Amino acid sequence: MSTAISTAEEVHTHDHDHDHEHEHHELGFIRTYIFSEDHKTIAKQYLISGILWAFIGGSLSIIFRLQLGFPGMSMEWLRPLLGGWIDESGKLDKEFYLAMVTMHGTIMVFFVLTAGLSGTFSNFLIPLQVGARDMASGFINMLSYWFFFLSSVIMFSSLFIETGPASGGWVIYPPLSALPQAMPGSGLGMTLWLTSMTFFIVSSLMGGINYICTIINLRTRGMTFTRMPLTIWSFFFTAVLGLLSFPVLLSAALLLIFDRSFGTSFYLSEIYIQGQALPNVGGSAILYQHLFWFLGHPEVYIVLLPALGMTSEIIATNARKPIFGYRAMIGSMMGITALAFIVWAHHMFVTGMNPFLGSVFMFLTLIIAVPSAVKAFNYITTLWKGNLVFTPAMLFSIGLVSMFISGGVTGIILGNSALDINLHDTYFVVAHFHLVMGAASFFGLMAGVYHWFPKMFGRMMNKSLGYIHFWFTFVGVYMVFFPMHYIGIAGFPRRYYTFTALGNDSMAAFTDMNSFISIAAIITFSAQAIFAWNFFYSIFKGKIAPANPWKSNTLEWTTPINPEHGNWPGEIPAVYRWPYDYSKPGAPDDFIPQNVPHSATLESNLPEENAEIAREKDIDGLLGAQNESYTH
Amino acid sequence: MNYLIGLLAIVFFFLAVSVITKSVKLNNKLSGTENEDSTVDNFNNANGIGMLIFWLLFVILGSWSFLHSKPDFLPVAASEHGVRTDSMFWTSMAVVTFAFFISNTLLFYFAFKYRFNKNRKATFYPVNHKLELIWTIVPAIVMAILVFTGWRTWRDITSQAPSNSAVIELTGHQFGWYVRYAGADDGQLGNVNYKLIDETNSLGIDFTDKSSFDDFTATELHLPKGQPVLLKIRAQDVLHSVYLPFHRVKMDAVPGMPTKFWFIPTISTDEMRAKLGKPDFNFKVNCTEVCGRGHFGMSITVFVDEPEDYKKWVAEQKPFLATNPSYLDKVPANLKAKAGKYIPTEPIATDSTEAVSVN
Numbered sequence: 005m006s007t008a009i010s011t012a013e014e015v016h017t018h019d020h021d022h023d024h025e026h027e028h029h030e031l032g033f034i035r036t037y038i039f040s041e042d043h044k045t046i047a048k049q050y051l052i053s054g055i056l057w058a059f060i061g062g063s064l065s066i067i068f069r070l071q072l073g074f075p076g077m078s079m080e081w082l083r084p085l086l087g088g089w090i091d092e093s094g095k096l097d098k099e100f101y102l103a104m105v106t107m108h109g110t111i112m113v114f115f116v117l118t119a120g121l122s123g124t125f126s127n128f129l130i131p132l133q134v135g136a137r138d139m140a141s142g143f144i145n146m147l148s149y150w151f152f153f154l155s156s157v158i159m160f161s162s163l164f165i166e167t168g169p170a171s172g173g174w175v176i177y178p179p180l181s182a183l184p185q186a187m188p189g190s191g192l193g194m195t196l197w198l199t200s201m202t203f204f205i206v207s208s209l210m211g212g213i214n215y216i217c218t219i220i221n222l223r224t225r226g227m228t229f230t231r232m233p234l235t236i237w238s239f240f241f242t243a244v245l246g247l248l249s250f251p252v253l254l255s256a257a258l259l260l261i262f263d264r265s266f267g268t269s270f271y272l273s274e275i276y277i278q279g280q281a282l283p284n285v286g287g288s289a290i291l292y293q294h295l296f297w298f299l300g301h302p303e304v305y306i307v308l309l310p311a312l313g314m315t316s317e318i319i320a321t322n323a324r325k326p327i328f329g330y331r332a333m334i335g336s337m338m339g340i341t342a343l344a345f346i347v348w349a350h351h352m353f354v355t356g357m358n359p360f361l362g363s364v365f366m367f368l369t370l371i372i373a374v375p376s377a378v379k380a381f382n383y384i385t386t387l388w389k390g391n392l393v394f395t396p397a398m399l400f401s402i403g404l405v406s407m408f409i410s411g412g413v414t415g416i417i418l419g420n421s422a423l424d425i426n427l428h429d430t431y432f433v434v435a436h437f438h439l440v441m442g443a444a445s446f447f448g449l450m451a452g453v454y455h456w457f458p459k460m461f462g463r464m465m466n467k468s469l470g471y472i473h474f475w476f477t478f479v480g481v482y483m484v485f486f487p488m489h490y491i492g493i494a495g496f497p498r499r500y501y502t503f504t505a506l507g508n509d510s511m512a513a514f515t516d517m518n519s520f521i522s523i524a525a526i527i528t529f530s531a532q533a534i535f536a537w538n539f540f541y542s543i544f545k546g547k548i549a550p551a552n553p554w555k556s557n558t559l560e561w562t563t564p565i566n567p568e569h570g571n572w573p574g575e576i577p578a579v580y581r582w583p584y585d586y587s588k589p590g591a592p593d594d595f596i597p598q599n600v601p602h603s604a605t606l607e608s609n610l611p612e613e614n615a616e617i618a619r620e621k622d623i624d625g626l627l628g629a630q631n632e633s634y635t636h
Numbered sequence: 637m638n639y640l641i642g643l644l645a646i647v648f649f650f651l652a653v654s655v656i657t658k659s660v661k662l663n664n665k666l667s668g669t670e671n672e673d674s675t676v677d678n679f680n681n682a683n684g685i686g687m688l689i690f691w692l693l694f695v696i697l698g699s700w701s702f703l704h705s706k707p708d709f710l711p712v713a714a715s716e717h718g719v720r721t722d723s724m725f726w727t728s729m730a731v732v733t734f735a736f737f738i739s740n741t742l743l744f745y746f747a748f749k750y751r752f753n754k755n756r757k758a759t760f761y762p763v764n765h766k767l768e769l770i771w772t773i774v775p776a777i778v779m780a781i782l783v784f785t786g787w788r789t790w791r792d793i794t795s796q797a798p799s800n801s802a803v804i805e806l807t808g809h810q811f812g813w814y815v816r817y818a819g820a821d822d823g824q825l826g827n828v829n830y831k832l833i834d835e836t837n838s839l840g841i842d843f844t845d846k847s848s849f850d851d852f853t854a855t856e857l858h859l860p861k862g863q864p865v866l867l868k869i870r871a872q873d874v875l876h877s878v879y880l881p882f883h884r885v886k887m888d889a890v891p892g893m894p895t896k897f898w899f900i901p902t903i904s905t906d907e908m909r910a911k912l913g914k915p916d917f918n919f920k921v922n923c924t925e926v927c928g929r930g931h932f933g934m935s936i937t938v939f940v941d942e943p944e945d946y947k948k949w950v951a952e953q954k955p956f957l958a959t960n961p962s963y964l965d966k967v968p969a970n971l972k973a974k975a976g977k978y979i980p981t982e983p984i985a986t987d988s989t990e991a992v993s994v995n
Contacts, residue, residue, distance in 0.1 A: 098929045098930070098932075099928070102926065102928075102931070172926060179891055180926065180928065183873070186810065186874050186927075187928040187929060272892070273893070274830045274891055274892040275830065275891045275892070276809075276830045276833045276872045276873060277810070277872070277873035277874075278873075281831045286892075288893065289875060289892070289893065290890065290893065323750070324757075324758040325759065325760070325761065326760060326762040327762075328762065328764075329763055329764075329768050330763070332763075354877070355888045355890070355895075356869075356887065356888050359794030363790060363791065366783060366787060366790065367783050370783045370786075371779065373779055374776050374779060377775040378768065378771060378772055378775075380739055381768075384739060384743050385761075385767070387743065387750060388746050388761075389750060389759035389761065390746075390750045391750060391752050391753065391757065392747060392752055393676050393752050394680050394684060394747075394751065399683060402687070406740055406743055409735075409743070413732035413736045414732065416731075416782065417728050417729065420724075420728065420783070421786065421790045422787075422790040423721055423724060423728065425793070425886050426710075426725070426886065428886055428924070429877065429886075429925065467677060468679065471679055471683060475686065478690070479690065482694065486701075487705070490705040490708075494709050494710055495881035497879065497923075498926075500931065500932040501931070501932045502932055504932075504933070505920075505933045505934070505935040506881075506922060506935070507879075507880070507918075507919060507922050507935055507938075508710060508882075509711075509914070510708040514708060587758035587759070587760050589760055594757065594758070
């Protein structure tokens with residue numbers, strides 16, 4: 005399945021099922037930019053979709069932050085936009101508030117941080133960094149994007165229907181999500197949500213299979229697993245996580261669809277609603293929660309691991325220093341991946357689940373803190389005695405590490421079932437996961453965009469605007485989410501329209517704090533306009549990028565500035581060393597790219613590396629086999 | 637107000653940054669030092685120093701905001717297990733804040749200290765097994781201690797309720813809580829069946845079960861101080877969650893799956909009022925699982941009474957059957973005599989029958 009290969013020079017023999025026309029001619033506009041099978045174009049499609057979604061998801065949060073920060077405020081001025089969702093007294097509709105909370109979560113978790121982050125950079129970097137001409141299947145890769153696009157259209161359209169979009173929280177727990185009579189958002193809005201997510205899951209499975217196949221099968225000669233950049237390792241683990249957990253969400257969604265539309269009782273039992281006793285008995289609402297969190301928890305790592313992988317690469321490059329503990333980094337990601345599947349029920353300590361299970365999951369959850377801590381320490385040690393170049397990507401990476409630590413430590417509190425009793429579903433949880441998975445992954449996304457923009461578009465983004473964007477975002481995110489912990493400790497529950505009936509006796513005490521958070525959120529969100537302008541302007545008008553702007557070691561920088569479909573015009577380079585030979589003692593430059601053989605760097609080789617020289621012939625000897633693999 | 641001052645401070649911080657930025661830029665133009673080929677520009681120092689300044693400000697403002705918010709945190713727990721989880725919370729918080737402080741300090745300090753210098757070369761330092769072993773084992777040990785203490789507390793909290801517990805049923809519905817007490821006589825809640833729910837019998841109490849005869853309902857929650865209370869939690873329509881912030885109690889209410897939570901309230905409403913200096917203070921039950929439009933308003937008042945006051949209050953309450961004698965019809969023939977005890981004398985009976993028929 006290598007239909008995607010179009011650099012014809014070295015592809016002399018074609019398999020018979022190939023479309024010869026497309027091999028030899030320039031592709032038309034549609035096949036180049038829209039229904040493209042080129043992984044780089046697909047990556048850009050994911051990125052731009054992700055950015056658009058991020059602005060939609062962000063603006064929803066600004067509207068509900070206005071409600072929370074300024075509960076007395078008249079929202080009349082939003083009527084042109086929200087119409088009937090502003091009631092007669094000029095207030096935000098209570099159900100629409102919940103709808104916005106729900107859609108903010110759904111959009112940010114799935115459409116921005118899964119598709120926009122993993123979709124963009126797995127697609128873009130896997131073939132470029134492992135030395136492949138494209139994904140294992142360009143066609144499935146294209147389908148993956150267009151399923152995502154279809155899913156996006158459906159989710160977007162649900163924002164405009166009369167009964168409103170899904171409103172039961174992004175976790176859509178039944179029975180609330182199963183019964184249209186429970187809230188209007190559980191009607192057509194929920195149907196659209198489920199349909200959209202079904203396509204989304206199909207899309208991410210197609211993507212994931214491709215990522216895994218490409219990493220295993222299409223590595224260039226010499227690219228052993230222990231020479232792969234940590235980005236590739238992280239995309240690999242992410243894809244494995246997605247491949248094993250998304251189908252479970254699909255099954256959860258399908259059962260919910262059955263309950264909603266075909267009268268089954270998977271999740272429903274003994275319900276009396278709106279003066280009517282429903283016939284459903286024997287179902288379990290907890291079953292849904294198990295199925296949901298079996299994806300839901302790995303999902304945290306699906307959004308976080310790619311960010312951590314890219315950060316490893318960016319920090320090493322810009323610290324001009326090898327990543328500290330390369331193997332420990334792989335090991336800890338492997339540990340996180342394995343543990344990610346067996347910690348899901350820590351979201352369910354107080355759902356009525358058997359308390360014994362709670363004990364087991366508390367134990368497993370706190371184990372996962374260990375590999376996470378190792379990663380954080382390794383990043384910090386990488387900075388130690390480095391020579392740090394603060395590109396915008398580097399700034400965002402350091403920001404990521406800080407958020408990862410700050411948000412991660414409170415996970416130790418929440419993972420403790422006894423402490424979770426009081427904190428569950430309060431703003432403490434909101435603060436925790438926004439820092440550790442929301443902001444950290446978002447910072448990873450931004451770091452990735454700033455770092456690989458020159459490779460994507462052949463132009464540079466404006467650095468000064470990047471710095472300003474970073475400082476506003478970094479300070480802003482902390483201003484929003486750090487004080488939120490206090491509100492949680494004071495016992496404020498999530499998803500509350502207003503706190504007038506709250507029993508914690510400090511409803512009034514945090515009014516100022518809520519206003520402060522809302523103002524900080526508005527500032528942070530507005531600062532993203534700097535990024536948007538910089539991004540779109542630089543695509544067309546940015547300074548032309550040099551071939552290797554960050555003096556990096558990985559293979560993507562050995563391609564032409566604007567790589568064609570097929571990535572390398574000539575042979576794919578071979579790989580002779582790991583990707584982190586920065587500032588090697590004895591070397592004339594402070595970096596030695598992966599495609600430089602040890603025989604060319606005698607002055608800087610470590611003793612054991614001289615033994616590698618003998619193996620270079622073997623690596624070179626694989627060229628024929630590698631080319632062969634692209635011809636059938 | 638204080639937050640607005642804090643906010644202003646941050647705005648001024650940004651202004652300062654932008655002024656520095658501008659002057660660096662101007663300086664570059666004047667001296668013409670900008671090197672087009674270099675990946676390092678003249679903002680590098682500013683960014684590195686900015687990291688340290690950021691962290692210093694963060695620590696100062698963070699500590700200040702914590703101290704400022706502390707008086708508004710939930711006050712001392714009003715339940716036995718709550719005191720335990722609170723002390724564990726603050727101990728864990730101290731441990732993680734320490735880790736948070738050390739690692740962030742190192743991160744920002746290294747960022748500042750090792751900012752680019754063209755005369756220096758980074759140290760090639762790819763691995764140190766001993767170091768890695770240390771920072772794998774140390775967190776693992778700390779985690780193990782936290783898990784162990786957490787597990788013991790969790791085990792005790794979720795253990796079987798003592799047999800002398802006051803049994804109270806809380807049923808969540810859109811949007812409120814129904815309260816039902818086991819009654820003064822048998823101390824046992826009768827069965828409920830959601831198919832028996834009607835406008836008066838909003839819980840669907842099953843009167844074929846003799847335990848339900850003395851059960852009474854209430855619109856507020858009364859709890860005896862110093863005695864174990866077993867909350868039996870149900871939901872009628874969608875998920876809800878019982879939350880008593882002062883008692884550190886939280887448990888979901890699930891349709892079709894009764895849940896429970898037992899605890900010992902330790903501070904009466906009056907004592908809490910005195911402690912807080914608020915004569916009109918009341919404990920409340922809130923809902924913490926999103927359940928629809930009225931989720932935020934789903935609260936009822938909780939009174940923690942001295943044991944004798946509680947006993948008195950319970951004795952004053954009339955069983956559901958007493959206030960709604962028409963439900964005697966639902967009682968099977970062999971239990972009619974037993975149920976009849978709860979039916980008051982004629983006049984009241986007619987009154988409430990009429991009330992029912994009006995409904």
